[in-house]
Amino acid sequence: MKILITGGAGYIGSHTLIELSNAGYKFVVFDNLSNSSKKSIKRVEKIIKTPIFFEEGDVRDKKALNKVFKKYKIDSVIHFAGLKSVSESVQNPLEYYDNNIVGTLKLLEVMKKNNCKKLVFSSSATVYNEVDAQNYTPLKENFPTGVTTNPYGRTKYFIEEILKDLCLSDLKFKIAILRYFNPVGAHESGTIGEDPNGIPNNLMPYISQTAVGKREFLSVFGGDYLTHDGTGVRDYIHVVDLANAHVKALNYLNSKNKQTANPLIVNIGTGVGYSVIDMIKAFEKVSGKKVPYKIVQRRLGDISTCYSDSSYAKEVLNWESKKTIDDMCADSWKWQSNNPNGYSKNK
Ligand code: NAD
Numbered sequence: 001m002k003i004l005i006t007g008g009a010g011y012i013g014s015h016t017l018i019e020l021s022n023a024g025y026k027f028v029v030f031d032n033l034s035n036s037s038k039k040s041i042k043r044v045e046k047i048i049k050t051p052i053f054f055e056e057g058d059v060r061d062k063k064a065l066n067k068v069f070k071k072y073k074i075d076s077v078i079h080f081a082g083l084k085s086v087s088e089s090v091q092n093p094l095e096y097y098d099n100n101i102v103g104t105l106k107l108l109e110v111m112k113k114n115n116c117k118k119l120v121f122s123s124s125a126t127v128y129n130e131v132d133a134q135n136y137t138p139l140k141e142n143f144p145t146g147v148t149t150n151p152y153g154r155t156k157y158f159i160e161e162i163l164k165d166l167c168l169s170d171l172k173f174k175i176a177i178l179r180y181f182n183p184v185g186a187h188e189s190g191t192i193g194e195d196p197n198g199i200p201n202n203l204m205p206y207i208s209q210t211a212v213g214k215r216e217f218l219s220v221f222g223g224d225y226l227t228h229d230g231t232g233v234r235d236y237i238h239v240v241d242l243a244n245a246h247v248k249a250l251n252y253l254n255s256k257n258k259q260t261a262n263p264l265i266v267n268i269g270t271g272v273g274y275s276v277i278d279m280i281k282a283f284e285k286v287s288g289k290k291v292p293y294k295i296v297q298r299r300l301g302d303i304s305t306c307y308s309d310s311s312y313a314k315e316v317l318n319w320e321s322k323k324t325i326d327d328m329c330a331d332s333w334k335w336q337s338n339n340p341n342g343y344s345k346n347k
């Protein structure tokens with residue numbers, strides 16, 4: 001009996017493989033490598049000192065998925081596979097709806113056909129209504145969702161609704177939806193990490209590429225928010241802590257206890273917000289490098305403050321974050337400085 005890890009070659013997936021292996025779980029990775037490299041799998045193999053079953057394929061390909069379910073007798077799924085760039089999703093919404101929503105539907109159909117009914121799904125804090133995120137942080141799981149600002153966010157919201165309907169229609173399905181806040185950092189070995197294509201959109205890869213000299217300076221989007229230093233505040237979560245939340249979610253789905261809610265919906269964050277300037281200062285301290293920055297106009301669609309109430313994760317999953325802002329920055333730096341071009345030699 002194995003767990004299928006869709007998108008397991010990606011940033012969060014690759015880190016989760018290590019924690020699953022440490023917890024004794026057996027798994028198979030299914031990934032079309034559209035936003036990742038097989039090198040991440042090779043490096044995870046080195047860390048866990050065990051070969052990984054890897055199948056290259058697209059979750060929209062039911063035939064290929066079905067084969068994998070039969071071959072490995074899959075009994076549960078962690079579904080990371082999806083596209084995640086907000087700006088790309090605005091330019092190409094159909095691709096995002098197809099990849100994320102159709103991909104999830106096909107996966108669910110194959111799961112149902114193979115009587116595999118346990119699923120952990122990667123959702124995002126982006127599903128919360130913008131006005132609530134802006135004005136009512138910390139965000140709690142029962143806050144309203146769906147008033148999202150871009151197609152990427154809508155794919156996550158729609159999938160959450162699909163999963164709710166599925167659980168109502170078939171009581172055997174046991175589903176955990178994890179709403180991630182802002183994943184950053186890397187494995188402490190510095191051999192795997194986040195490897196964005198082109199110019200990074202997210203803060204941490206931009207900071208680390210600036211520190212390593214690939215970017216001249218960081219543009220800080222807005223210095224006039226109502227925060228302690230005027231820059232945007234977010235709930236950054238170390239990717240290894242996040243990876244561990246998946247192990248806890250699987251333990252929960254596998255336990256004989258009655259599920260508290262189905263689907264179970266849980267925020268995965270630290271519950272603490274840091275500003276852009278806080279992140280720059282922490283990064284400079286642990287790396288010993290300067291991160292030149294300029295305060296520029298606010299980024300369209302950004303909000304001032306967003307962080308989680310993470311108490312429910314502790315209550316139902318017995319999970320809480322352990323790593324500090326210094327760990328997040330130190331591990332990002334280790335990955336970036338050891339691999340200035342990510343997994344590719346000539347980026
Ligand atoms: P990632 O791009 O590094 O990993 C996603 C993986 O899925 C990649 O390896 C990619 O090749 C694969 N993939 C994409 N479409 C596929 C398809 N149709 N079939 C098979 N494989 C496919 O992204 P990540 O940061 O590891 O994110 C993982 C999941 O978590 C995504 O669903 C993302 O939306 C969600 N999420 C990420 C963040 C974040 O900030 N990183 C925040 C909230 C939620």
Ligand code: UD1
Nearest residue numbers: 086124126201202203206219220221232233234276301302
């Ligand atoms: C973004 C996405 C969100 C997604 C999340 C995690 C947008 C509008 N939202 O959110 O849907 O779930 O990433 O992947 O893209 N910043 C700078 N300079 C930069 C980059 C960022 O100042 O070059 C600031 C931002 O204004 C923000 C903070 O850093 O205050 C974090 O930004 P980012 O990493 O992009 O995450 P989110 O904005 O939270």
